[in-house]
Amino acid sequence: MTFWLCILLILYVLLMVGLGLYAGGRVQTEEDYLVAGRRLPLWLAWGTLLATWFGAATVLGASEAARAEGVQGTILDPFASGLALIVAGLFFARRVWEMKLLTVGDLFAQKYGPKTELISSIVQALGYLPWIAAQYLAQSAILTHFFGVDPTVAILISALFVTFLTMIGGMWSVTLTDTVQICVVLISLVMLGVNFAASVGEGSVVVGIETTWERTPPELRTLLPEAGLLALLGWSTTWINGIFGNLPGQDLMQRIFASRSGTVASRACILAGCVYILFGLLPVGLGLASRQLWPDELPQGSDGQVLLALAELLLSPLGICMLVVTLLAIVVSTCTSAMLSPAALLSHNLLHRINWFDQRRLLTSRLSVVIVALASLPLALVTEEILELLESALAVGLVALLVPFVAGVYLKPRGEWPGLLSIGCGALFWTAHQIAASLLVTDEEQLDSVSALLLSIPPELTGLLASILGYLVGQRLLRHSQPGSTV
Numbered sequence: 475m476t477f478w479l480c481i482l483l484i485l486y487v488l489l490m491v492g493l494g495l496y497a498g499g500r501v502q503t504e505e506d507y508l509v510a511g512r513r514l515p516l517w518l519a520w521g522t523l524l525a526t527w528f529g530a531a532t533v534l535g536a537s538e539a540a541r542a543e544g545v546q547g548t549i550l551d552p553f554a555s556g557l558a559l560i561v562a563g564l565f566f567a568r569r570v571w572e573m574k575l576l577t578v579g580d581l582f583a584q585k586y587g588p589k590t591e592l593i594s595s596i597v598q599a600l601g602y603l604p605w606i607a608a609q610y611l612a613q614s615a616i617l618t619h620f621f622g623v624d625p626t627v628a629i630l631i632s633a634l635f636v637t638f639l640t641m642i643g644g645m646w647s648v649t650l651t652d653t654v655q656i657c658v659v660l661i662s663l664v665m666l667g668v669n670f671a672a673s674v675g676e677g678s679v680v681v682g683i684e685t686t687w688e689r690t691p692p693e694l695r696t697l698l699p700e701a702g703l704l705a706l707l708g709w710s711t712t713w714i715n716g717i718f719g720n721l722p723g724q725d726l727m728q729r730i731f732a733s734r735s736g737t738v739a740s741r742a743c744i745l746a747g748c749v750y751i752l753f754g755l756l757p758v759g760l761g762l763a764s765r766q767l768w769p770d771e772l773p774q775g776s777d778g779q780v781l782l783a784l785a786e787l788l789l790s791p792l793g794i795c796m797l798v799v800t801l802l803a804i805v806v807s808t809c810t811s812a813m814l815s816p817a818a819l820l821s822h823n824l825l826h827r828i829n830w831f832d833q834r835r836l837l838t839s840r841l842s843v844v845i846v847a848l849a850s851l852p853l854a855l856v857t858e859e860i861l862e863l864l865e866s867a868l869a870v871g872l873v874a875l876l877v878p879f880v881a882g883v884y885l886k887p888r889g890e891w892p893g894l895l896s897i898g899c900g901a902l903f904w905t906a907h908q909i910a911a912s913l914l915v916t917d918e919e920q921l922d923s924v925s926a927l928l929l930s931i932p933p934e935l936t937g938l939l940a941s942i943l944g945y946l947v948g949q950r951l952l953r954h955s956q957p958g959s960t961v
Contacts (some may be wrong), residue, residue: 478602497643504835507644509732519654519742529808537780540761544694552754554716570734579823586893589830596833597822599816609809637847662800666924711932718835719872722879724815817842873904873937892948899944
């Protein structure tokens, strides 16, 4: 198996490097580098959107969550995240494409001003660093497990590989490699799903699916929340965070900006969202089905991964090798997308304020990729803290950026106050709520009813409400400071 794994891995690396070099030849300007010259057709725009979303969390995380908690444990991924793409396609893609932007920071600059552009770009760029570091760790885990590479060396190899792919061709490189990789991913998942369903259904895939569903307890098959107000709050927050927290993300918007037209951008988002949910059901179903084979614990050697355990049971050695390369492709496609997003904000919205960088825009874009790669490396070495950092980074888009982003698209703010107060209040109250909750948790026995209620409210809701309030206060201040201005 090691021989075939090496062969497939070498072919994969050569293919990715070749596509990266080919893409580099198409880059002549900053616009080419950041948004592929706004020339992506539907199939490429759809491919890179789906590959960006369809990451290790979808394939590995959803299967584990479904096994542990049932369908309700997979609300965030794939259901809410897939709906985020559909919502973006229906309500935002055409509008933001027509603004002719290069980054989300440009929207904040147009609608609010340079200070809001600066703050929003810094906040969002920093939020991507732990996400990139997590991808380094995922890649290094594969190299360490199957090839015995030292973890630190594996992290460095992973960082060099994805940095090269991203830096050489920018959005063109990321788009081409993403589209090829997502095709490999979907084929491998279908192979595993078909093999499992056929084995359960004694040769019939349909019977296998029906049998799996019927044997799954009803409480594990529902997306509805448990009874009670607090359970409903937590359930609603998960949907809100997954659907709306992703909307102001640079990774999503950059692919909309890169599309050939507003119509292409809208259709690509809707198509990617539908396919994402559809194929996301495969790891969910496999996670539920694994409970029938192993009711208590997964077999040894699977490292707690449902898909690896099923692959060893159902696939040939060559099939297992294909799955391993598929998992690597998933992580690489996610990492290149995550790396290009903060690099675009850093180069276009931050470094271009300095004259030397402004005169060398394409070089600055490539240098920014290297800076982002180096900045995320130290986080990859602090493995115990990565997950906590990642969860916090995902909430930033919801509590700090969503309200001013939506207002910038649909309303007509003019001035810094609405944007700055919305970002500041959302981030401040979200952080304060988390700190207060962590302090109260240490002394749960002495909590009164009011404190217990405060502790149970999701901090994302507090931050979102504070962001809305900050925007409204900013509007009022703007009216008083600039009478007659349109807000």
